[in-house]
Amino acid sequence: MKRSLIGILGVSILILAGADWPGFLGAGGRGVATESQPPTQWSSDANVAWKTPLPGRGPSSPIVVDGRVFVTCSAGPNQDRLHVVCLDAQSGTQLWQRQFWATGRTYSHPTSAVAANTPVSDGEAVYAFYSSNDLACVELDGTLRWFRGLTHDYPKAGNDVGMSSSPVIAGDVVVVQIENQGDSFAAGISRQTGETVWRIPRDFRANWSSPAVLPHPSGRVTVILQSPSGLTGVDAADGEQRWHYAADCGTIPTPVVTADGMILCNANGVTMLKPTESDVEVVWQSNRLNPGPASPVYHQDQVYAVNRAGVLSCADAANGETKWQLRLKGTFWASPVLAGSNLFLVNHDGLAQVVKLGESGELLASSEFDGEKILGTPAISGDALYVRSDEHLWKIAAE
Amino acid sequence: MFRILLTSSVLGLTWCQSAFAADAQVESLIQTICQVGPKGAGHVAAVEAQRELSRVDVAHLIDVLTGMRGADKLSRNWLRAAVESIVSRHTQAGGQLPVQELEAFLVDLDNDAHARRLAYELIYSADPTAEARLIPQFINDPSLELRRDAVRLALDEAEQLEKQGLRDKAIVSFRRALNGARDEAQIKSAAESLRRLGQKVDVASHFGFIQQWHIAGPFDNTDTQGFDVAYPPEDKVQLDAVMPGKNGDVSWKHYTTDDEYGLVDLTKALDKHKGAIAYAFTEFVAAEPRQVELRLGCINANKIWLNGKLLTANNVYHAGSYIDQYVTAGQLQKGKNQILLKIAQNEQEEPWAQRWEFQFRVCDEFGTAVLSQDRPLAQTARLFRTPTR
Incomplete structure (x- = not known):
């Protein structure tokens, strides 16, 4: 069972090129690129392959697809200009840019922006989603396939603090999770036509967590939706609920599906769940692993989480027991990502701290991004790290 | 051939x-x-x-x-x-x-x-070169983006004039920028500059913020259950009425805010209450029937009625507050119109969840103020040119 599940997960990843980082937390939503070896240290004159200005703000992450980097931005005094920018990954040259006029609400906390949600790609198109609940499907050559305004459709959908849930690809649909005090729902939107395949009501509470995808050996795909009242598994094909795990869950970090098909849920600290197609069972809970806004990382039977105080914890994935902790500098909105055996953590002040993982955590190096603040989670592709601020996008790679 | x-x-x-x-x-x-x-x-x-x-x-x-x-x-x-x-x-x-x-x-x-x-x-x-060549003509344009750029150029010009010591010309330019401005930051910038040059500016009238209200409350909103309860003001506004409130009888109080952005702090008007509802009422005199936009900024759950017709209901608590946060269209009738707001506070205890306030204005689709004809403040609507198509 375990082996076949790993096979399914592997196939789902191989739809995209091996070096792609196609959405929030990369392929499979795990924040892991074990084959990559980005530089562990950089400065303005070392290991910065390129740095390019962006046309607008956004805590969304860049994604990498087929040698191209895609990043979303929002601009204008009212943050109502929505950008999708496509750059050549090798050179940083802009290949094309598309803009849209926001149709939904564009208010957000000053630290955030309307381009808060990370786009996702299925290798054919990029699905750019924004806090205004505008969703654009743009093919890799820049041709718009379709555009939806989900607040235009459901006028009470929105949160004036800002929304940030990133979409995921699940089977034939792109899934959006729009949870707020007004029109609160999750929906599966046809990748080909932009039509609504399914839409299900959700809690009337603010939530910023992103969906996660759990493929099954049967070929069915479960979409995992985390909200304050718990974790729900729904069928990607029709939105039917398969299971619900009631718990007080975090509203910002995203659940993670591990390479062997377990779920790391942000409840009571971190809870590891073992799913079947129709239910989940608790494997362990650890309130010492208490992620702040950043999502946890699972790798080689270890779980890593950084809390609001900037303490990085490593726990045994078999039982949740903490093995070591390491205090880092600053607070973290960006989730940690793993390349090779190093964890890259970028704090709000834009200080990147690289931790070598092992029996203990060792701080290898720290580097900055020219003093700019960083909220977006880095992307990893090949031996490069891609990081964006409100003003710039960097490619960190050995020269 | x-x-x-x-x-x-x-x-x-x-x-x-x-x-x-x-x-x-x-x-x-x-x-x-x-x-x-x-x-x-x-x-x-x-x-x-x-x-x-x-x-x-x-x-x-x-x-x-x-x-x-x-x-x-x-x-x-x-x-x-x-x-x-x-x-x-x-x-x-x-x-x-x-x-x-x-x-x-x-x-x-x-x-x-x-x-x-x-x-x-x-x-x-x-x-x-298109910016300098084309943009200045758009200072009253129906495209708010073109207009914003034109106002920016006008502000730049005014600042240069001021730096050159050409005070009177700078005032004319700043005033021109203010009259064209519909963007909050630009209005603020132009108003501050004019005041620095000794000029009077009525920001509240420029926006169309209503500053005079009748306030009644608190009514009960324990467990946020009062949002859909029709308390007496929703049936009829009678300014001399005594109504059963959350903590005893309540009556209408006249309240004027001197905040030039029209902010009405209900904790000052009615005292601090949790799980409570306030109603705000005003009469608006229109010279002629016309379509307007009613724009509310409010961090609390809210409803807006115009002449007894419910225009919008927003059951949202403590998710940010901004000028023009909730925009709804309404039809003014000639003469007196009744505007009623319902502002609901919940029982959250966090420090950031204590605000109970609103700011409200009447304007056209471009954000140009539409002023009540009996507005007591010394400004008139003639300052404001409605864009024409």
């Missing part, structure tokens, strides 16, 4: 037919895209049309821009993307944009305001 003429005629006819067919086809593609509706309606046909429209020749650029006239927010974005694809392919191949045609499109106020702005941006990409 005859053969050459015949061949030329046939070729010419074929070219004309082809061009005509292309025009008709582009029009059809635009129409198909404009059929896109809410919730994915019309998408199947529109996806195919979009693919084709994105590949038409730049000769059809103005057609696609013109197609935005009457398009809704959704299809306007589809057409914008087609414009960008057409332009991108054309310019990457070394082609020049039809700047003269775009300028003619830009100055034609019958065209869609967003499309005109896009046309300007295309012109600017080909000719950076």
Whole structure:
């Protein structure tokens, strides 16, 4: 069972090129690129392959697809200009840019922006989603396939603090999770036509967590939706609920599906769940692993989480027991990502701290991004790290 | 010779037919895209049309821009993307944009305001002198983006005049910028500059914020259950009424805020209450029947009625507060109109969840103030020019 599940997960990843980082937390939503070896240290004159200005703000992450980097931005005094920018990954040259006029609400906390949600790609198109609940499907050559305004459709959908849930690809649909005090729902939107395949009501509470995808050996795909009242598994094909795990869950970090098909849920600290197609069972809970806004990382039977105080914890994935902790500098909105055996953590002040993982955590190096603040989670592709601020996008790679 | 003429005629006819067919086809593609509706309606046909429209020749650029006239927010974005694809392919191949045609499109106020702005941006990409050459004329434009740029230039000019010691000219320029400004930051900037130069500015009237209210409360909103309870003011506003409130009888109190952004702090008007509802009432005198926008900024759950008709209900607590956060259209009748607000506070205990307040204004679709004819403040609506199409 375990082996076949790993096979399914592997196939789902191989739809995209091996070096792609196609959405929030990369392929499979795990924040892991074990084959990559980005530089562990950089400065303005070392290991910065390129740095390019962006046309607008956004805590969304860049994604990498087929040698191209895609990043979303929002601009204008009212943050109502929505950008999708496509750059050549090798050179940083802009290949094309598309803009849209926001149709939904564009208010957000000053630290955030309307381009808060990370786009996702299925290798054919990029699905750019924004806090205004505008969703654009743009093919890799820049041709718009379709555009939806989900607040235009459901006028009470929105949160004036800002929304940030990133979409995921699940089977034939792109899934959006729009949870707020007004029109609160999750929906599966046809990748080909932009039509609504399914839409299900959700809690009337603010939530910023992103969906996660759990493929099954049967070929069915479960979409995992985390909200304050718990974790729900729904069928990607029709939105039917398969299971619900009631718990007080975090509203910002995203659940993670591990390479062997377990779920790391942000409840009571971190809870590891073992799913079947129709239910989940608790494997362990650890309130010492208490992620702040950043999502946890699972790798080689270890779980890593950084809390609001900037303490990085490593726990045994078999039982949740903490093995070591390491205090880092600053607070973290960006989730940690793993390349090779190093964890890259970028704090709000834009200080990147690289931790070598092992029996203990060792701080290898720290580097900055020219003093700019960083909220977006880095992307990893090949031996490069891609990081964006409100003003710039960097490619960190050995020269 | 005859053969050459015949061949030329046939070729010419074929070219004309082809061009005509292309025009008709582009029009059809635009129409198909404009059929896109809410919730994915019309998408199947529109996806195919979009693919084709994105590949038409730049000769059809103005057609696609013109197609935005009457398009809704959704299809306007589809057409914008087609414009960008057409332009991108054309310019990457070394082609020049039809700047003269775009300028003619830009100055034609019958065209869609967003499309005109896009046309300007295309012109600017080909000719950076376009800003100084074209933008100043748009200081009262229905395109708020063009207007904002024009106001920015006017503010820049005024600041330069002030630096040069040309005070009187600077005042004229700042006043011109203020009169054109609909953007909050620009209004604030112009007002501060004018005050620095010793001028009086009525910011509240510029926005159309209502500063005089009758307030009643608290009514019960324990467990946020009062939002849909119709307390007496929802049935009838009687300013001398005594009504059962949450903690005993309540009555209407006249309340004036001196905040120039119209902020009414209900914890000052009624004291601090949790799980409570306040009603705010005002009469608005209109010179003639007209459509207006009622714009509310409020961090609490709220409802707005105009002349007894519920226009909007927003059951949202402590998720930010901004000027013009909730916008709803309403029809004023000639003479007195009754505006009633319901502002609901919940019982959250966090420090950031204690605010109980609102700011409210009446304006047109461009954000130009519409003032009650009995407004006691010394400003009049004649300052404000409504954009014309």
